Amino acid sequence: MEVTRRDLFKFTGLAAAGVVGASALAGCAPKTAAETATLADTGSADAGLPAFLQAPEPITDFADTREYDIVVVGAGESGLSAAHSAVAAGAKVACVQNIGTAQTTGNMGASVDTTKTDEAGIQACVAFLMEKNAYRSNRKLLEAWARNSYEAVTWWADTAAEGGAESKPYDSEREYNGYTYYLHANTYNHLEGAHNDAALAVCDAVAAEGVEFFFNSRLCSCTRKASAWPA
Secondary structure, eight states: OOOOHHHHHHHHHHGGGTSSOTHHHHTOOOOOHHHHHHHHHHOGGGTTSOGGGSOOOOOOOOSOOOOOSEEEEOOSHHHHHHHHHHHHTTOOEEEEOSSSSOOOOOSEEEEEOTTTOOHHHHHHHHHHHHHHTTTOSOHHHHHHHHHHHHHHHHHHHHHHHHTTOOOEEEEEEEEETTEEEEEEEEEOGGGTTOTTHHHHHHHHHHHHTTOEEEOSEEEOOOSSSOOEEEO
């Protein structure tokens, strides 16, 4: 079985559920269905793996059980945006954060300004990024970013501004192969050490939309049934 770096992350999250055997990592012979089922209960498939790749002991004592359509892990830019999109689509959503607050370590979100950039410009931007990444990038993912990033960045900026954290826009014009595209970014560097104010404002807004947050909690299993407990 050929294992990629992406597969390693998949294996880490799914080991507790026994979806894949550790034979792919340990170089052992493939397990039978019965052996795989046993490994899901005993965790012995983790034998010999580094501690950070080993599945934690299963939780058997539950103080409370709640059901959600979607559980988002992490309350940063990506997590808060995902929670907003999910609840806006009608899902019952929970967001689990391992510290006591929403937090972002970034100061900027960048996009292609699709209000100014035509289709040729979008393709030029994607082609430029493909060249700079030695054509190793997934073009469809780059196109998805180019077409949707402006809507995402402006939603974040507008929502943060409503909560009192206004960004300073940074706009630039670029050209590639004779075609022009326009870039737009929001930066919170000017908030002088309080750039996380944007995340806090967005978190409040997303909570008001109906997302339930669990702070100071860790997620033990990213499977159909996820368990969270205080850190």
